Amino acid sequence: xxxKNRSELNFGILIWIVNLLYLFxxxxxxxxxxxxxxxxxxxxxxxILGVLGAVQIFKGLNMESKIIKKNxxxxxxxxxxxxxxxxxxxxxxxxxxxxxxxxxxxxxxFLILSPENQKINKKRYLFISSIISLSVYxxxxxxxxxxxxxxxxxxx
Amino acid sequence: xxxxxxxxxxxxLSPWCLLLMILGTFVGIIFGAIxxxxxVMAIAxxxxxxxxxxxxxxxxxxxxxxxxxxxxxxISAILLKIPGTPSSIATCFDGHPLVEKGxxxxxxxxxxxxxxxxxxxxxxxxxxISPTIAKVAIKFGPHEFFSIAFFSLTLIITLSTGSMxxxxxxxxxxxxxxxVGIAPIEGVQRYTFGTVALSDGFNILTVMIGLFAVSEVxxxxxxxxxxxxxxxxxxxxxxxxxxxxxxxxxxxxxNAVRSALIGLGIGILPGIGSGTSNLVAYTxxxxxxxxxxxxxxxxIDGIVASETSNNASVGGALIPLMTLGIPxxxxxxxxxxxxxxxxxxxxxxxxxxxxxxxxTIFAACIVASILMVILEWYGLRIxxxxxxxxxxxxxxxxxxxxxxxxxxxxxxxxxVFSVIIFGIIGYLFMKLSIPQAPFVIxxxxxxxxxxxxxxALMLGDSDYTVFLTNPISGLFIGITIxxxxxxxxxxIKSNKKEECSIYE
Numbered sequence: 001x002x003x004k005n006r007s008e009l010n011f012g013i014l015i016w017i018v019n020l021l022y023l024f025x026x027x028x029x030x031x032x033x034x035x036x037x038x039x040x041x042x043x044x045x046x047x048i049l050g051v052l053g054a055v056q057i058f059k060g061l062n063m064e065s066k067i068i069k070k071n072x073x074x075x076x077x078x079x080x081x082x083x084x085x086x087x088x089x090x091x092x093x094x095x096x097x098x099x100x101x102x103x104x105x106x107x108x109x110f111l112i113l114s115p116e117n118q119k120i121n122k123k124r125y126l127f128i129s130s131i132i133s134l135s136v137y138x139x140x141x142x143x144x145x146x147x148x149x150x151x152x153x154x155x156x
Numbered sequence: 157x158x159x160x161x162x163x164x165x166x167x168x169l170s171p172w173c174l175l176l177m178i179l180g181t182f183v184g185i186i187f188g189a190i191x192x193x194x195x196v197m198a199i200a201x202x203x204x205x206x207x208x209x210x211x212x213x214x215x216x217x218x219x220x221x222x223x224x225x226x227x228x229x230x231i232s233a234i235l236l237k238i239p240g241t242p243s244s245i246a247t248c249f250d251g252h253p254l255v256e257k258g259x260x261x262x263x264x265x266x267x268x269x270x271x272x273x274x275x276x277x278x279x280x281x282x283x284x285i286s287p288t289i290a291k292v293a294i295k296f297g298p299h300e301f302f303s304i305a306f307f308s309l310t311l312i313i314t315l316s317t318g319s320m321x322x323x324x325x326x327x328x329x330x331x332x333x334x335x336v337g338i339a340p341i342e343g344v345q346r347y348t349f350g351t352v353a354l355s356d357g358f359n360i361l362t363v364m365i366g367l368f369a370v371s372e373v374x375x376x377x378x379x380x381x382x383x384x385x386x387x388x389x390x391x392x393x394x395x396x397x398x399x400x401x402x403x404x405x406x407x408x409x410x411n412a413v414r415s416a417l418i419g420l421g422i423g424i425l426p427g428i429g430s431g432t433s434n435l436v437a438y439t440x441x442x443x444x445x446x447x448x449x450x451x452x453x454x455x456i457d458g459i460v461a462s463e464t465s466n467n468a469s470v471g472g473a474l475i476p477l478m479t480l481g482i483p484x485x486x487x488x489x490x491x492x493x494x495x496x497x498x499x500x501x502x503x504x505x506x507x508x509x510x511x512x513x514x515x516t517i518f519a520a521c522i523v524a525s526i527l528m529v530i531l532e533w534y535g536l537r538i539x540x541x542x543x544x545x546x547x548x549x550x551x552x553x554x555x556x557x558x559x560x561x562x563x564x565x566x567x568x569x570x571x572v573f574s575v576i577i578f579g580i581i582g583y584l585f586m587k588l589s590i591p592q593a594p595f596v597i598x599x600x601x602x603x604x605x606x607x608x609x610x611x612a613l614m615l616g617d618s619d620y621t622v623f624l625t626n627p628i629s630g631l632f633i634g635i636t637i638x639x640x641x642x643x644x645x646x647x648i649k650s651n652k653k654e655e656c657s658i659y660e
Binding site for chain 2: 011015018022025029030031032033035036037038040041042045048049052055056059074075078079081082083086087089090093094098102105106109110112113114115116118128132133136140144145146147148149
């Protein structure tokens with residue numbers, strides 16, 4: 001029995017979704033000239049993506065799926081924690097300032113990414129994150145004349 | 157020429173620049189040696205340091221990082237049996253068996269020495285080939301630039317590893333992102349949603365940092381809890397010279413020259429570079445050898461082929477970047493961004509308007525190669541220790557430095573957000589096995605292709621045949637069509653074979 005190749009099919013659908021979104025935004029571009037305009041290349045790209053999506057969907061519908069058991073397990077919990085931490089860091093970066101946000105970010109990143117078989121040394125992590133953050137801040141401010149956000153510590 | 161060369165050397169041999177180049181080469185080797193860190197990260201990290209420098213000196217430091225990082229991969233390939241970068245995959249095949257035989261110092265010595273030879277041969281080629289190409293390219297108009305960019309795009313997309321559809325999707329998506337901002341010729345806003353920040357489009361550096369650095373950090377998180385630190389082999393480095401004899405050196409002449417030419421040729425081609433050349437050179441060396449059975453069991457020929465070719469790709473990749481403004485891979489795309497940060501557009505005009513800068517870059521390549529060979533050999537003990545630094549400590553620090561680099565571009569948080577967006581895209585690409593390189597090249601060449609397409613049509617009164625009637629443009633369009641045709645036929649044939657094997 002033929003089993004549809006789900007991942008290939010889903011990828012084809014994804015291509016079409018991206019394409020439709022781009023096409024929708026392209027139609028909205030206000031052009032000033034007739035014929036070749038700022039919409040021309042985007043339309044060509046839509047055409048290419050449309051064809052690619054069709055090829056991929058056709059491939060997905062006609063290809064037997066290979067059942068491959070993956071040995072590697074992905075630690076989704078850690079991935080989620082890291083992603084949220086990165087997002088949080090970027091959001092507070094400007095408001096709280098580089099120094100405080102980076103010390104916190106590095107400290108929690110070390111904690112989250114620490115291998116299970118290793119003993120967590122919080123004092124060491126805090127020391128490394130503080131030293132790194134402070135060194136980067138001083139180096140950028142005084143050696144390169146590049147101001148990093150000072151945030152709530154402004155002026156210190 | 158000689159005067160320009162002397163000027164170039166004078167420019168980079170100032171104490172501050174030389175110090176930064178030493179540091180750059182050192183950091184480059186470390187980034188090359190540690191699996192998971194890449195040349196792109198190293199350059200992204202150092203870029204802010206060069207903002208305040210003279211363009212020549214700034215680019216020189218980045219070149220030092222580039223050369224160091226391509227060569228650094230051999231250290232982990234030999235000591236850990238894990239290539240630090242894709243450039244050193246083939247080095248593992250014979251490097252580690254030599255270590256097991258107790259000839260680790262010889263493996264490292266051969267690798268380092270022939271990395272230097274490969275780089276030097278490619279630099280000589282760069283010095284002699286690029287001014288000639290630039291002289292021809294200076295006469296190019298929008299038709300020629302359009303067709304060359306178009307040719308490069310198709311080459312990159314179709315040569316990318318894995319599924320052709322995925323490669324094409326990645327490239328087209330890259331071009332799509334390049335259309336964000338003010339459109340060329342007409343000057344209308346596209347996909348900006350009325351925001352000022354998006355009017356300038358996305359910066360290439362934020363794209364690169366996101367795609368290559370952020371996605372790597374998230375990827376590490378997938379298995380960080382269960383990582384078992386690799387054991388670094390201790391090697392006795394108290395040997396005569398670099399661990400190999402003059403007779404062994406002489407026996408490798410043909411192998412080295414052949415591998416350097418392979419590396420150079422592959423480096424010039426857009427889309428593929430040192431990651432491919434080391435494998436190709438290794439295969440060719442094995443096929444040409446009188447004793448192919450020795451390969452994989454610890455013969456120096458394999459290391460020579462791999463290391464000479466991957467470093468020869470460095471000079472090769474710089475040729476299209478400097479003469480045509482077309483980057484061949486992620487690293488050269490980042491270098492293109494670095495040129496632009498310093499207000500310089502690479503291309504044929506670079507040779508006419510900034511001759512001193514061009515020769516400063518040539519001089520930097522030579523000095524960086526010498527620094528690479530000295531630092532790598534004498535600093536081996538330090539690099540072996542660096543390999544022991546836990547990744548869960550190292551990667552977050554690299555991430556922070558990359559974010560700072562993105563922010564320092566124009567002191568706006570928008571760039572940092574862009575880094576995160578491209579980081580998510582990069583991670584999704586990894587999960588879906590979509591190659592990242594076509595995205596980068598599509599992003600870089602997209603703008604160039606569209607601008608020249610519009611200009612050419614304006615000059616030719618909207619006549620599309622101008623692309624075919626113009627000899628050089630027509631030639632490249634013809635090659636592109638032939639190339640796409642051959643790839644399609646090859647794909648259809650391989651699909652049919654696959655189907656047959658399923659039903660058998």
